[in-house]
Amino acid sequence: MPRHLHALSRRRLLKGLLGTAAAAALPPLDTLAETPRTLTREVPGNDESLPLVGLGSWITFNVGDDPALLESCTGVMAAFFAAGGRLIDSSPMYGSSQATIGHGLSQLGAVDRVYAADKIWTSSPDDGPAQVEASRSHWGVPRFDLLQVHNLVAWEANLDTLLAMKEAGEVRRVGITTSHGRRHENVERIMREAPLDFVQLTYNIVDREAEQRLLPLAREKGLGVIANRPFQQKRLIRRLEDKPLPEWAGKIDAGTWAQFILKFIISHPDVTCAIPATTQVEHVRENLAAAREPLPDADLRRHMADYVQSL
């Protein structure tokens, strides 16, 4: 199925945010009309599209009850929504991150805006439904848009739970996750056999194994693909930050290494979105700004990967 890029109306996304205290920090509507638009991509098999850059929450949003850090995370979420973001990814494995997201959503009045993606993560599948309910209550959303079996933990039974929930209308989409290139053979088998909507895996400019089999298979099966660890948890950025960006990065409006990497990831036609995590408002803005035209074509993508390889 062909995948189309759409410009998302930021005005529409922001409507629900306005009128809340935090929305005062968001840019006024008349300036939004002129700012470039965040690109979205159709989720295959579904009649919905998602912004090409989402938001992860591993480590960055695990801040406990610390009021100052909770407010700082809310600021990151406000900037994320203001820039047109929607999908936030979390897991019961991420400590207090779910509660931090719930805090931010309630402060920002953004429950209707968020595309809530969480996970089931238990080796005792009987506990799965209770775990999902606890996660939902942390987020404060009526139901999740997407629930994924985290790292394939007890995947058969946990996926059964999620599929039954989907059948009952308690979750909209289901998927599986892996990372660091682990268990790709298993992931491939599950993608072939199970009625999934999404697969989440590690894909970035240096971790490209997914290009061989998993991304083409996702296209064939009509699955959405979420790319995690876009910056290898910042290691990739640290590795590159003292190297100069190539002058031709200007052709795709990549002003920083983070944007260079993100543009590489999201320009792959089979990737639905990348989900960088951050603690910084400036970084979330920079990341969302990567989801704008122009994106590299296949030739330039090859050139980008070769260049990073050569450094």
Next chain:
Amino acid sequence: MSEWWTYRLGDFLMFSPRVYERLFVLYNQALWPAQLLALALGGAILFLLLRPGNTGMRLVMVLLGLAWVFVAWTFLWQRYAPVNLMIPYVAPLFVLQTLLLLGLGTLKSKLNLPAHWSVPRSLGSTLFVYALAVHPWVTAFPTSRGLWGAEVIGLTPDPLAIATLGIAAMANPASKAWLLMVVPALWCLISGLTLLALQAPLAWLPPLAVGMALVARLWPRR
């Protein structure tokens, strides 16, 4: 979990250095001025350790036992567990340590300290003095935490574990003392690994304390 070799230490770290630092800062601010009481009680324990006697040693064990359960509840359970999913499995060990200290340290054939100075007694006392008087400074100032981030004996786990190791390292009889060393040593190793994953410069301190306690414990007694 398969493919263990593909994991790095950092993959198990689920919070940032900023969150870890602020954990101590907010905790100290919430408990102030309890630090003064904790330090005074620590000073009293040191006084008792320098003048070994049966009643004094029993009091030391009671105070230490109470500190372990206090830290388990107020620090581990209430503050640390929300950001570290491993803590609910560790906190019960702190309660077990309380039971061991109260049981082995106060029942009939209780623990005692050697009357004369020796290598084990010097090493054990050094560990205790470090935990009481040096560790708060070491955790406050070479880091960006400042004084509010100091880890104080009786209120936070690292200095409590190091102090307990120091006392158990010099105490007799050996069979009981060894038992009292297990949980503190385990905690020091966990803490060392956590600090290493956080890339904290002083990550080697808690494991070093375990090493010193082992040397003291294994040192031949006359």
